[in-house]
Amino acid sequence: MRRGIAQLVAIGVVIALLLTVVAVVFKWLPTSASEEFDRIQAVYWFATVISIGIFALVAAVIVFSVWKWRVPLDDDADGPPIHGHTGLEIAWTAVPAILVIAIGVVSAVVLARNGEAGTRPLEINAIGQQFAWKFVYSDYDDLRSGQLVLPVNQEARFTMTAVDVLHSFWVPNFGQKMDAVPGIETSIIVTPTREGEFQVVCAELCGFGHATMRAKARVVSRAEFDRWIQEQNA
Ligand SMILES: [Cu+2]
Known part of the structure; x- marks a missing residue:
């Protein structure tokens, strides 16, 4: 035993x-x-x-x-009767x-x-449209960009919508994914922890160009982010 x-x-x-x-x-x-x-x-x-x-x-x-508890092939005997335990x-x-x-x-x-956004998240509107993403920084006079630039270690709240059909905002390395739906607003929180370049992917089949509906996401230091904002406004 x-x-x-x-x-x-x-x-x-x-x-x-x-x-x-x-x-x-x-x-x-x-x-x-x-x-x-x-x-x-x-x-x-x-x-x-x-x-x-x-x-x-x-x-x-x-x-x-x-x-x-294997039995020989020619063993036709019934097994012992078993009651519950x-x-x-x-x-x-x-x-x-x-x-x-x-x-x-x-x-x-x-x-x-x-789902917690922290006290002061960076607010970004992500707009899906066949077949590109547009990012609007509402904290910075509605600055528009086709590239997603985020400061590291800062909560960002993405509020999403779509212009035409369903899309889905997904950055595989951020682990968060959310549908962008025409007519309604959806949202997710992302707090990037590593500087680098990542891919924004559309994760909802949205038409002929779906596979090419990608954008670059850059996570940078706070100083570099401020510099980028200034350059965009210049
Ligand atoms: Cu799409």
């Missing part, structure tokens, strides 16, 4: 290690460049760790059972329920925090 449990645990550990290698070695998500995406990735890892644990447990029990049934109902609730709570907290 004790030896069997040790073998079962050993199988589970090997499976969990293999899964961990698959989870860590491959690059499943874009590199995060925003506080919001950092939080979203934390949720992913939280759920991944739980999933690896559950999968390793289930797979270990299956592998162990097939290995230990109340303790086990309570455990396999309660534990998954607790885990799913935990994932739900963590997700809800992240969703709420990712």
Whole structure:
């Protein structure tokens, strides 16, 4: 009995290690460049760790059972009659329920925090139109730009709309995505954490030029951002 449990645990550990290698070695998500995406990735890892644990447990029990309790091909006898096991049934109902609730709570907290704009966010209107993005900086006399320039470590609130059909504002490295819908305003918050160049992508099939509906997003220092604003106004 004790030896069997040790073998079962050993199988589970090997499976969990293999899964961990698959989870860590491959690059499943874009590199995060925003506080919001950092939080979203934390949720992913939280759920991944739980999933690896559950999968390793289930797979270990299956592998162990097939290995230990195999019968010869010519064994036609019925197996022993099995009655329920109340303790086990309570455990396999309660534990998954607790885990799913935990994932739900963590997700809800992240969703709420990712919607917080801070005290003074940079306000930007993102306007989608076949097949280009336009960014209007309402804090700076409605300065218009086809390129998205953001100061690092500053919350930016994007208020979105579309002129013609549905579009969707997405910068993969920011982790936030929101539909731009004609006639209504939608919004998301992005707090860039890394300077660099990223891609604004339209993530809603919007017509023939959808695939080319991209813009450059540049995250720069505060000083460089102020300089850019001045240059645009000059
Ligand atoms: Cu589009």
